Amino acid sequence: xxxxxxxxxxxxxxxxxxxxxxxxxxxxxxxxxxxxxxxxxxxxxxxxxxxxxxxxxxxxxxxxxxxxxxxxxxxxxxxxxxxxxxxxxxxxxxxxxxxxxxxxxxxxxxxxxxxxxx
Amino acid sequence: xxxxxxxxxxxxxxxxxxxxxxxxxxxxxxxxxxxxxxxxxxxxxxxxxxxxxxxxxxxxxxxxxxxxxxxxxxxxxxxxxxxxxxxxxxxxxxxxxxxxxxxxxxxxxxxxxxxxxxxxxxxxxxxxxxxxxxxxxxxxxxxxxxxxxxxxxxxxxxxxxxxxxxxxxxxxxxxxxxxxxxxxxxxxxxxxxxxxxxxxxxxxxxxxxxxxxxxxxxxxxxxxxxxxxxxxxxxxxxxxxxxxxxxxxxxxxxxxxxxxxxxxxxxxxxxxxxxxxxxxxxxxxxxxxxxxxxxxxxxxxxxxxxxxxxxxxxxxxxxxxxxxx
Numbered sequence: 001x002x003x004x005x006x007x008x009x010x011x012x013x014x015x016x017x018x019x020x021x022x023x024x025x026x027x028x029x030x031x032x033x034x035x036x037x038x039x040x041x042x043x044x045x046x047x048x049x050x051x052x053x054x055x056x057x058x059x060x061x062x063x064x065x066x067x068x069x070x071x072x073x074x075x076x077x078x079x080x081x082x083x084x085x086x087x088x089x090x091x092x093x094x095x096x097x098x099x100x101x102x103x104x105x106x107x108x109x110x111x112x113x114x115x116x117x118x
Numbered sequence: 119x120x121x122x123x124x125x126x127x128x129x130x131x132x133x134x135x136x137x138x139x140x141x142x143x144x145x146x147x148x149x150x151x152x153x154x155x156x157x158x159x160x161x162x163x164x165x166x167x168x169x170x171x172x173x174x175x176x177x178x179x180x181x182x183x184x185x186x187x188x189x190x191x192x193x194x195x196x197x198x199x200x201x202x203x204x205x206x207x208x209x210x211x212x213x214x215x216x217x218x219x220x221x222x223x224x225x226x227x228x229x230x231x232x233x234x235x236x237x238x239x240x241x242x243x244x245x246x247x248x249x250x251x252x253x254x255x256x257x258x259x260x261x262x263x264x265x266x267x268x269x270x271x272x273x274x275x276x277x278x279x280x281x282x283x284x285x286x287x288x289x290x291x292x293x294x295x296x297x298x299x300x301x302x303x304x305x306x307x308x309x310x311x312x313x314x315x316x317x318x319x320x321x322x323x324x325x326x327x328x329x330x331x332x333x334x335x336x337x338x339x340x341x342x343x344x345x346x347x348x349x350x351x352x353x354x355x356x357x358x359x360x361x362x363x364x365x366x367x368x369x370x371x372x373x374x375x376x377x378x379x380x381x382x383x384x385x386x387x388x389x390x391x392x393x394x395x396x397x398x399x400x401x402x403x404x405x406x407x408x409x410x411x412x413x414x415x416x417x418x419x420x421x422x423x424x425x426x427x428x429x430x431x432x433x434x435x436x437x438x439x440x441x442x443x
Binding site for chain 2: 037039040080081087088090093094095097099102104112113114115116117118
């Protein structure tokens with residue numbers, strides 16, 4: 001086979017792969033889920049397309065989660081600092097964390113960033 | 119001809135399949151007063167070694183655990199070994215930064231209530247009194263042991279997570295891991311090459327909305343990224359916001375005009391200490407410090423939202439100014 005054909009084939013393949021990798025995170029159509037971990041144990045998986053309130057009771061305290069308009073927020077918590085309540089309603093990105101209650105909410109939607117420093 | 123083309127695509131697809139088979143091991147740990155998220159590719163078992171090491175350091179360096187070396191040091195005992203070595207390193211960073219980073223601010227941190235759920239504004243007299251206990255001259259380093267004097271107390275919170283990242287990196291070096299992404303309460307360690315071969319994309323938290331990124335740093339390979347920001351732990355009193363990064367000279371939260379400083383370096387402990395120090399220094403002095411210590415890169419975000427970066431930072435998704443070398 002001609003060398004030029006090889007080059008064209010490989011180049012085409014690389015371009016397709018690069019385009020797919022770059023566009024994948026942006027092609028997500030929503031309707032994702034959130035995984036709720038209490039003290040490291042998965043206790044609930046929430047469908048973000050279904051509105052509702054969910055009370056999570058762990059050994060360290062309680063958190064009230066609300067799913068509304070495709071996003072999840074912590075609307076009430078027994079912890080003292082309220083960091084989790086201040087976290088903006090989200091459907092992707094950084095996890096919502098309640099340190100005192102050892103609650104972590106992770107989103108399954110693909111993220112554009114690997115992590116956030118801060 | 120057609121058969122050859124098909125063959126090429128089959129071979130390339132096989133390569134692609136091989137790339138995607140590498141699985142990631144992930145784990146969350148509550149340690150060092152924060153959430154630590156670990157992701158490791160290529161060696162699932164090493165994640166347990168990382169967890170054990172982080173929990174060991176937490177026990178060793180905690181200011182509240184009565185069995186920790188730091189607690190014992192703060193209560194009049196001499197300590198040696200790793201805690202003394204790390205304290206010695208902290209003193210070195212303190213001296214390099216002209217005291218802008220100071221591990222002896224713990225009496226002030228306690229006074230403001232940043233070790234508790236509730237914070238308050240202390241009386242000026244109380245701050246003056248606590249300031250008399252601050253200063254690395256109160257740390258007496260001798261051979262392999264350390265003691266404190268003058269009622270001083272230390273907190274390695276400004277360096278411990280960065281040091282833990284360094285220890286984790288050493289563990290990963292000795293493992294079969296090909297890549298790892300560690301977030302120690304916002305202190306990020308990227309390790310190796312991502313399975314898809316792309317560079318790491320790390321956001322810098324928006325000081326006005328820390329759940330979201332204000333800019334993206336692209337990193338190839340291994341690096342520590344540490345951010346110190348006024349938004350991280352703060353409280354409001356009489357309409358004024360007070361944050362946790364205290365100026366060791368004044369005893370009050372630093373008002374340097376910076377909302378956050380992100381340091382990117384090979385060394386996590388250094389990045390941790392420097393991010394605090396540069397925040398306290400303010401932009402002008404911090405840039406001067408960087409010009410004299412070109413061992414790291416940095417991104418500064420000012421109180422009015424300007425983003426300034428050193429030339430070596432691969433920054434995107436924002437408008438920014440590059441400082442001169």
